[in-house]
Amino acid sequence: MKRGGLLPSAPSESGGATLAYFDAVDDAYLRAAAVHGGTFDHNYSVAGRTVTVRFAGAALVGELTRAISHLTADAAADPDLTICVWDSESSGIALPDTPWPVQAFQDRREMWGVNGERVRVVYEFAEEPRLHVYDRERKTAILWAQSAKGICFYERAAPFFRPFHWALGERGLQLAHAAAVGSSAGGVLLGGKGGSGKSTTTLACLAAGLGAAGDDYVMLEDGTTPMAHSLYNKAKLFANHMRDAMPALLASVVNREEMEAEKAVVQIDDVYPGQLVVSMPIRAVLVPHITGEQKSELVESSSALGITAIAPSTVFQLRWAGREDFERIASVVRRVPNYQLRLGRNLEHAAETIARLLVT
């Protein structure tokens, strides 16, 4: 059985079976909507593109909308992306059986397979099962979950991650595993794997009055000026680290009961009203490195540092991702100065260091 699960190694087929399966899931979604007497529609502007999310029933609405509530917009006649959401528990409608043998999937817990050029399928079963199917031609994704319980904390903090990547990637945008802090006049992209100090730096900047477009994922746009667009308004930190470094935030944690097992999650727009920035020009890429010293400093570096910090962790988290994603990230990172942020323990000083860079 194959391992991995990114674009090049994915099994593919002509698309006939996957398209038929998309239609079967769509039919089940419509029956679920009928059970609930229609859909609850929520409309968003994501990186300036229009997205409509249609919920068949209310079971998943709260779980999946709070993190993108700051992007709420008017309904669009022809959205760039429509996401249809339903669950089996509240509707009583089962997910259509898979037409593929298990061998078609890959040797991973979070796995996918059976992708054609037109339709993409990702089936995940880390906790409770979830399915994403996406039809490029119809610009429509369907998200199915067995129940609301299957929406784990990282999905609540970053909902619709996969359809945003697939659909908006075709419109010149690139989802990236990075934070962005600053203001609508200019900000910095913070890259690095989990535990590198990315979220700590973001929360330190917010505490110091700077804005943020996101603490974990942003949408990059390689336009006239490279831009970082906000996707999610939540920030998360390991509970023990928050206790040590930012104890004042503990009172604002929205998942207090689960924070030891998950991560402590705070709602940026609740804790720091007015500081969430929807879009910011990228002035520099910073890669935090925790030093243990008191003060922070910036050390100029090659853009290889920023690309290495952002591209691998992004493409490894995405599905149906590869060369194009890498190249889009590299293109943005190459356009601005790169620095290593030698992150000290005095977080106010870290925020000052970034603020000073932004005014120069």
Next chain:
Amino acid sequence: MPTRYRVSSPNIVADVIDGEAVIIHLEKGTYYSLLAPGAEVWEAVTRGATDVETQREMKARYAGESSDIEHAVSELIAEMEREGLLLGESVTGEGAVVVHTDAVSVDRPPFQRPELKRYSDMEAILMMDPIHEVDEAGWPAAKRPE
């Protein structure tokens, strides 16, 4: 007999940035970085130069014992082959590839043994629990605790 290499694409994506090669193995979940002169070896072999041509190119660019440079280049290429980044095939004669051997000068920098830095900290994202069971509808499922 010389060996020509190609990137074992499409599982590999790479870029050379400011003299540093960043290489990602999409299937394995590993990524690599190579500084000069390793990045130049990567650039040469992926351009289509054979191992022998690449050795010649490095000897033209760097000062050092000829045999040391040849050995270090061979070792690096072999390591990249073991990591699944390159695929080699024996060739007869030399191809139409441009080989940069005209950079010889008296002030060539000293050759330093290249090091392929391997980062496997992302593997966990890809290599989570394998499929153990299949549910009644045919979907794969994680093994439930006993």
